[in-house]
Structures are given as C-alpha cells and as structure tokens.
Amino acid sequence: MSLKSIETEALVVGAGYSGVLLSSILAERGVDVLIAKSSLESEIEVFLRLEVLSSYYSEFIEEYRELLAQLRPRVLKTTILKTERENGEETERARWKVESPHYRITADEVFICTGCYDKRVFPCGVLGMRPAGTFSLQNALELISKGYRIGRRVLLFGERTKIFEIVEEMLKKLKYECEFVEGEYAEVLGRERVEGVVVEGEKFEREKFECDTLIYFCGRESFNPFRLEGVKAGNINAKTYDYEEVRRDVLRLKF
C-alpha cells in the first residue's frame, strides 16, 4: 500500500478539546492547518454521552462541537507515529517530517495535543488482588458512556477533586450505590470480582469498605506514548479534568 504525501503549515496531533481549539485559532489566523484524529476517542466525545458530565462540561462540549464542525474538512483520521525534524536538524527553521500508517506529512510546525490519561494502579496506591471490577476513572467513564454497567456497589478512591463529586452524582443517577473515600493506599480483596477494599490513609488506619467495584483516581499524566516531538499544547500539561485550565493552556501559546 502506498503512503499518501501531504504538506501543511501546521499539523495538530489530537482532536480532543485542546487540538480542536488550537486548530480553530490557527485556521482563523489563516494558517493552513490539519488535525490528526486517532482511533481513540477524545474525552469530550465520552462526556457527550454521559448525562451529568455533559451538563457540567456543556460550555466546552458546545464549543468543541461547533469548532469541530467548522474544521471537519481539515480532519485527517490517522494516528501519528513519529515526528522529526527534516534531515535530523535541530534548528527551529527545519520543517517536520511526520509519519502515520497511511500518510507522510511535511509540516512547518507540529503541535502535540494528545491529552492525558489517569495514573495507573500502582502510582495511585492500589495494591492487593486484581480481580474484575477495578477501573481507572477514565476507563470507568468511557465504559459507562458506551452503555456498559461496570458493577453495582462502587467505591471511589483517591484524591478529593471536583470530578469525583460529579461522577458520584452521575453514578447515583445511574442507580449505582456509591461512596467516596480519600486515602493513600487501597488493598483490593476478592478473586473473581472485587469483594471489598481496605483503605489506609491519614484519617484512618485500616478500614474495610464493602463494594464490588473500585474506581480510583489520583491525578493524570500526559498521554504521549509515541513520544512525539513538537509544541506541547493543551491538556498534555494539565493534571486534572479541568477544562478551564486546558483552555488557558492553549490560549497561552504564542505563535
């Protein structure tokens, strides 16, 4: 299969909120911009399908939909695997050579808007058994948004952040039994399925919580597994589900 060659002034990697916002700013300024959208769904697309979250993030969702509709002709459905300066040069002037499974793209500038992912079990202090029913917040939300049930009685574990309050409300509306606990360590019990979680933290030494599902969250990290180079923009730097911060981060960029 032959690869298609494309040239553009700006390539924005990632079609989440930050990628779309950034692309629209660039397009408005007359920059020839392309957005690469991978097969992974953006977070906003997930929120869109979740009642409580979509109303909480409605402002950003509206904006995202509108901008994406305008930008549609500029969206390239492909996953960027590699970005490097032409001829391996480090200079600011050198153009970028970009690879994806279907395209070879040459760009004057590359912006990385690949978002975040939730920290994994171990950094979140989740130890013990790993039976079915243990989810990162992000995965729990995506699964629920796709119409799955992920359990009956959910324990939310981690740092108290705004997102947990919203999720708690959402889960209750969806008829889950739900409880939040703040702690440093969680030891998961059960073999077939989560049968309970023993939590350790400042507030209590060891306390057992009954549940069949654990959702953990203790912050996020930038999602850039291909270690793409370019200008890092948007929530690749942010550490929470705070879209105000994402917006500020994008607007702060100077071109």
Add this chain to the structure above:
Amino acid sequence: MKIKNQIFDVTIIGAGVTGCFIAKELSKYKLRVLVVEKEPTVAMGPTKGCSGIIHAFQLPFGSLKGKLCLEGNKLMDEEAKELGFRFKRVGLLLICKSFLSSLVARIVKPYFSRYLEVRYLGEEEIKELEPNVEAKGGLLFPSGGVVNPVEMTFKAKLFAELNGVEFRFESKVVGIDVIDVVDASDIGNIGDVSEVGEVGGVTDSTDAMDTTMGTVMDTTDTRDTADENPYFEVTLESEEGEEKIISRYVINCAGLYADEIAAMVGDKIKIIPGKGSHVVFEDKDFSYHLIAVLPLMPERKTKGGGSLVTIDGNLIWGPNLVDVENKEDRSVKKEEVDALIKKHSKPFKKLPEKAVSVYAGVRAIAGKDFIINSPIKNFINVAGIQSPGLTAAPAIARLVVRILKESLEKKGLRLEKKEEKSLKLISSREQNVEPICHCRNVSSDEICRIISDGAGTLDDVKHLTGATMECGRCLPAVLQIMEEKGLPLRKDTCKSFIAWRD
C-alpha cells in the same frame, strides 16, 4: 454409546506451561490426546504470575530441576522458532559489589564452566555493558533469557491443537477411577498406537537423560504385564454438569493442585504455596541484563530474585518469597513492594523513574525438587514444578514422552510419529494499520486475530498482544472488540464479568 468419543490415549490435567508443552510434544505422535483445564484459558496459574526468565542454570546442577533447566534452556531457541514466540538471550549478570566477592566469583567460575558458558567481567567491562551498574566485577552467563510466558504457553497450545490435541477449558477434574478393561475392544480402538514389530522399529536413541534419570519411573511400572490393561475413568465438572471420559494414560500437570489430583489415585504429594511478588516499571533501557548481586541471598527456596527485564524491555524487580495460606492469594502488599525496591536498587547508580504495576504468582512447592514419577501404572505426576519450570518445560515434555514410550514398549506397543503440521508464523507487524493501543502499537486487526486464534479472556488479549498493558487507556476499546467478537468480557480466572449490558 456416547462414550466412544470420550476415549483418549492420554489425558493431561492442567494447561499451564508444562501441560501445554507436553501436549505439544505428544501431538507429534499418533495419539488421541486431551487437555483438561479448569480455567477459561491457558497459563492462568503460576505460569502467568512468573517472571518470564529462561534461567541459565538452577542449582544444584545434579538435581532433576537442575538438569531439566539446562536442557530446557538449550532447547529454547528451537522451540521459539518452531512455535513463533519471542525469546531473547539477554544474559544473566551476577555482579560483585566488593573486591572480596569478585575474588569469590573468580574462584567459583570454573565450577560453573563445567556446565555452561560463563565469563568473568572486570569493572570496566561491566560499565560498558551496564552503564548504570556499579560493580567491582561479575559473572556473565550469556544463555540466560526472557520470554513472555503466556505467549510461550499459548503458542504451544496452538501447535498442539493444530496437530489434533483436544482442549477442554472450564472443566475441572474432580475424580479419577481406575477401571480394569479386560479387552481393549470393549471400549473401542485406542488411538493409533501400533504393535511393536508391525512397523520397523525406530525408537528414540538413548540420550543423556537415559543415564541420569533412571529414578524417574517408579518400579511399579515394571510389574506391568500385557494382560493387565488398566484405564482411567476421569470425571470432569463443568457448567454443563459432570461428564466422564476414559483415558489410558493420565498426566498430572495440575500445578498448585497436583496434590489433589495425585490423591485421586491414592498418591500422597504435599504442595505448599509460595507467593512471589514483582514490581513493574515503565522504564525501558534502564538496564539490559538479568542482574543479581553476589553472593546470592536466596530467600530459602528461591534464587532470591533480581533486577530483570521483560521481553518488551521493561524493568521488573522481584520475585520474593512469601508464605501464603491460600493457593490463590496473589495479593501484593505494600511492605513487599518497599522491600523489593530497597533490595534491588542496590546495584544501580540511579533509580528507575516510574513503578507502574505490581503482580504476583504462587509457586507450587513440593519439597526441594520437581516430582516426575509414576506412582501407579499409566499415571504420571509432573508435580511440584516450581521455578525453573518455565525454562524446563520443553525438557519436561520430552522426558514425559520418553516415560510414555517406555511404558508402551513394555506393553508391546510403540509410539508412532505422524506427519505434523507447522504453525503459520506471522512474520512481523503489519504495516499501514491504525493502532488502538498506542503504547504497544496494537491494531484492532491484531486483537481480532488473536481472538480467532482462541484467546478467551481479557488477560489473553492483554498478554498476547500487549494492548492495555501500559497506560491502560485502550481498555474500553479492547473490551468493545471482544464483545463484537462474541467473547465474554472476563478477566483471567474470573468467572465474573468486567462489564456487561443490562
């Protein structure tokens, strides 16, 4: 009568690495072989929880496990090629922190040289191989390697299946009865085992094992006469209820539960569970060898663990040895993690950046050595296969074939090779496919393919493709593919669902 389809020459209990390699080896002969496994898929016991090391050696060299380890290690290139699993000889590096221990290393080197390749390395040479390691000297065993244990087992199963071995998952052996069948024709023809003399006698030439493993077969088998014709009636329990099959031979590869299986035929084995935990780091290129510090500080029965690498290049520290009461206790405790990090950070100048995950496996320990014997006629124990069972698996399989051959010969029967089919090996990653797992660059096509090859649970998909292994973000997408392919959304041994639709 339905029973006609339920008669096997050999029934293997347990689809861990041992059971699957025996099945693979037996699939080359004209035999009707059945593998019975209580879990939904292969390698769900200790095989999955192990460290993935193809050990260079196992002490003492004279023990059964010591010999089988060396032989298994030697066979691994051939196996990896035949079955198409990834295998890298990264080398084992035993380092010395002090001048004194480097002296000891030089003294013991000739002893090791009698059995395998080993080189003494000085301070500078080590620095060159492992820039992050600080050592006064060390021993390098180039034959030490790494595999993905699930991949290795799965491929052996695929080969066996392709060559006619039947697998029954989610079927637990709950009883074994010895039945005397006066005439084999009572229950139909037993496989294609032909009479000796019928076909010109080609038998395996005696190899090294012959002389060293005379103790393997119990003497009971020598009392075997052609008239006595014992068969086993094996009771399987599954969701559909109980079912009985008949088998001429039974091989007990039930891992942690080999004691229960042995007890069914009146044999006494005691299996003690010993948990081993690991910490997995995101760091790649942190170090390149399997590294341990000399003198080795074995925690009683283990080799003491080390700083290891996976076949994908990630750093792993472990395993330890913790006594557990429950054979299924794979929980990792915080204290263990702290201790592992403290212990294994010693050889290094700088520490790894990010621990991302922990996991444990439970060893099936039955005394000091493997137990490979035949307590009653036509029943073979392959029990107490603790470390280095993964390494030894190909050698264990060959040994079992030999035992079987000998036993058949005593009955005037011989094992006959058949034309074997080889696995279609997928040479390399396809180009031009969009990944859904960005960390390991796995496409949905690849996931679909592994599912049609027989992956049965999320853990299969995860271990065989690498998807969801690192950042975990593609989990929902992977579950969706599984659902579309009609797989129940289950995790390893769990009968319980991860997610479901109302």
